[in-house]
Amino acid sequence: xxxxxxxxxxxxxxxxxxxxxxxxxxxxxxxxxxxxxxxxxxxxxxxxxxxxxxxxxxxxxxxxxxxxxxxxxxxxxxxxxxxxxxxxxxxxxxxxxxxxxxxxxxxxxxxxxxxxxxxxxxxxxxxxxxxxxxxxxxxxxxxxxxxxxxxxxxxxxxxxxxxxxxxxxxxxxxxxxxxxxxxxxxxxxxxxxxxxxxxxxxxxxxxxxxxxxxxxxxxxxxxxxxxxxxxxxxxxxxxxxxxxxxxxxxxxxxxxxxxxxxxxxxxxxxxxxxxxxxxxxxxxxxxxx
Amino acid sequence: xxxxxxxxxxxxxxxxxxxxxxxxxxxxxxxxxxxxxxxxxxxxxxxxxxxxxxxxxxxxxxxxxxxxxxxxxxxxxxxxxxxxxxxxxxxxxxxxxxxxxxxxxxxxxxxxxxxxxxxxxxxxxxxxxxxxxxxxxxxxxxxxxxxxxxxxxxxxxxxxxxxxxxxxxxxxxxxxxxxxxxxxxxxxxxxxxxxxxxxxxxxxxxxxxxxxxxxxxxxxxxxxxxxxxxx
Numbered sequence: 001x002x003x004x005x006x007x008x009x010x011x012x013x014x015x016x017x018x019x020x021x022x023x024x025x026x027x028x029x030x031x032x033x034x035x036x037x038x039x040x041x042x043x044x045x046x047x048x049x050x051x052x053x054x055x056x057x058x059x060x061x062x063x064x065x066x067x068x069x070x071x072x073x074x075x076x077x078x079x080x081x082x083x084x085x086x087x088x089x090x091x092x093x094x095x096x097x098x099x100x101x102x103x104x105x106x107x108x109x110x111x112x113x114x115x116x117x118x119x120x121x122x123x124x125x126x127x128x129x130x131x132x133x134x135x136x137x138x139x140x141x142x143x144x145x146x147x148x149x150x151x152x153x154x155x156x157x158x159x160x161x162x163x164x165x166x167x168x169x170x171x172x173x174x175x176x177x178x179x180x181x182x183x184x185x186x187x188x189x190x191x192x193x194x195x196x197x198x199x200x201x202x203x204x205x206x207x208x209x210x211x212x213x214x215x216x217x218x219x220x221x222x223x224x225x226x227x228x229x230x231x232x233x234x235x236x237x238x239x240x241x242x243x244x245x246x247x248x249x250x251x252x253x254x255x256x257x258x259x260x261x262x263x264x265x266x267x268x269x270x271x272x273x274x275x276x277x278x279x280x281x282x283x284x285x286x287x288x289x
Numbered sequence: 290x291x292x293x294x295x296x297x298x299x300x301x302x303x304x305x306x307x308x309x310x311x312x313x314x315x316x317x318x319x320x321x322x323x324x325x326x327x328x329x330x331x332x333x334x335x336x337x338x339x340x341x342x343x344x345x346x347x348x349x350x351x352x353x354x355x356x357x358x359x360x361x362x363x364x365x366x367x368x369x370x371x372x373x374x375x376x377x378x379x380x381x382x383x384x385x386x387x388x389x390x391x392x393x394x395x396x397x398x399x400x401x402x403x404x405x406x407x408x409x410x411x412x413x414x415x416x417x418x419x420x421x422x423x424x425x426x427x428x429x430x431x432x433x434x435x436x437x438x439x440x441x442x443x444x445x446x447x448x449x450x451x452x453x454x455x456x457x458x459x460x461x462x463x464x465x466x467x468x469x470x471x472x473x474x475x476x477x478x479x480x481x482x483x484x485x486x487x488x489x490x491x492x493x494x495x496x497x498x499x500x501x502x503x504x505x506x507x508x509x510x511x512x513x514x515x516x517x518x519x520x
């Protein structure tokens with residue numbers, strides 16, 4: 001183990017420029033990945049804010065007895081998709097209209113008869129706010145005899161759905177592309193080290209070192225480079241995040257950074273990339289020595 | 290210790306390097322493999338330390354069948370052999386002692402035994418005073434002695450030497466050859482490929498001569514034949 005660590009560290013000392021180059025390339029690959037990740041989590045956060053406002057409103061026929069509505073509300077609250085249900089009486093609807101629609105305040109004040117219907121407002125749980133589920137719940141609400149009409153901003157919900165899907169696909173594609181680039185770069189830098197140390201490896205094989213023993217230091221070297229690259233990329237991401245947040249003049253003041261688990265995942269991903277790159281490179285090289 | 294039976298070796302380009310080669314080498318023997326360049330000496334050497342496998346036939350070395358050896362077993366075989374080359378194959382950035390210690394470290398020797406074992410073989414090859422010298426500070430003969438010390442440090446039963454004196458002047462050649470004879474006197478089997486016929490004539494060791502990939506002369510068979518005829 002001591003020898004393994006020593007050999008792995010020795011390559012940093014023997015080829016500091018090459019090592020710095022590989023760590024920097026890993027860092028930049030992960031940095032790009034990280035920046036995209038930041039955009040993705042902030043977009044998701046923004047979408048979550050919008051999604052919370054997804055609401056289904058079922059308008060109630062005039063004259064429906066209060067008990068019927070109370071029972072129905074309890075039924076609806078028991079739907080697995082439903083977060084909460086609120087019953088808005090005709091009077092409450094009018095009061096709200098007067099409060100929120102300032103420009104029509106006079107018109108509402110002069111009314112002899114309240115034209116607004118009572119309604120049941122349904123908000124869905126996180127994870128159930130996609131177009132298909134919303135439509136399903138709306139359909140069930142239409143099934144109640146006293147329900148006159150159901151509104152839920154179909155287009156809006158569908159657009160949100162679409163945006164979320166696009167974000168997911170684009171994130172995955174770009175993320176995978178960058179991961180592949182990082183693996184190739186790490187593989188190439190490890191290969192350069194391997195070529196530099198080809199003589200040493202041939203002697204190790206000659207005196208009977210096992211392949212795993214020969215691989216060990218290179219794998220550790222790859223993992224270490226991945227670790228350092230990952231940490232460096234986090235520093236770059238954080239710098240980028242601060243710069244963007246502070247220079248935006250408040251527009252992006254609410255931007256969020258990675259959670260500890262996500263930070264850890266990025267570093268682990270860096271280590272995996274480093275290991276993967278060196279494994280491929282060492283495997284290929286050892287077959288040909 | 291070593292047995293080759295009807296060994297053929299051809300390369301992907303179709304070149305036939307060995308044709309029906311058979312011989313046995315027993316305990317304690319010192320054997321010269323001679324022949325011109327391209328006669329097949331180095332191919333036999335590479336078969337002995339399992340760098341290559343025969344196309345057909347059987348190669349047995351120290352109990353291992355090289356023809357069917359699994360990749361995982363190759364290191365095990367090599368730990369029972371010492372291998373020496375014409376170009377020494379030392380690591381330039383390590384001292385003589387570190388070069389030898391390297392062979393022990395990478396095969397998992399206990400670290401508290403390494404220094405003593407290194408010193409023992411350095412003394413054996415007459416270089417105890419130069420343990421801290423780097424290869425560039427040593428003469429060709431001394432570098433080859435370090436390489437031999439590295440080959441010996443795992444106490445191999447067989448030492449395979451491919452043109453070990455090929456890069457040395459006459460004096461260094463004599464010194465290295467004498468060292469190999471001393472090692473053989475201690476019981477280690479030595480197989481030495483060389484095209485230096487003066488060296489072969491100096492000592493009365495068994496000689497196997499190769500030409501175009503086949504054995505054309507084996508002094509052991511010759512002697513056996515003569516003994517047979519005398520009876």
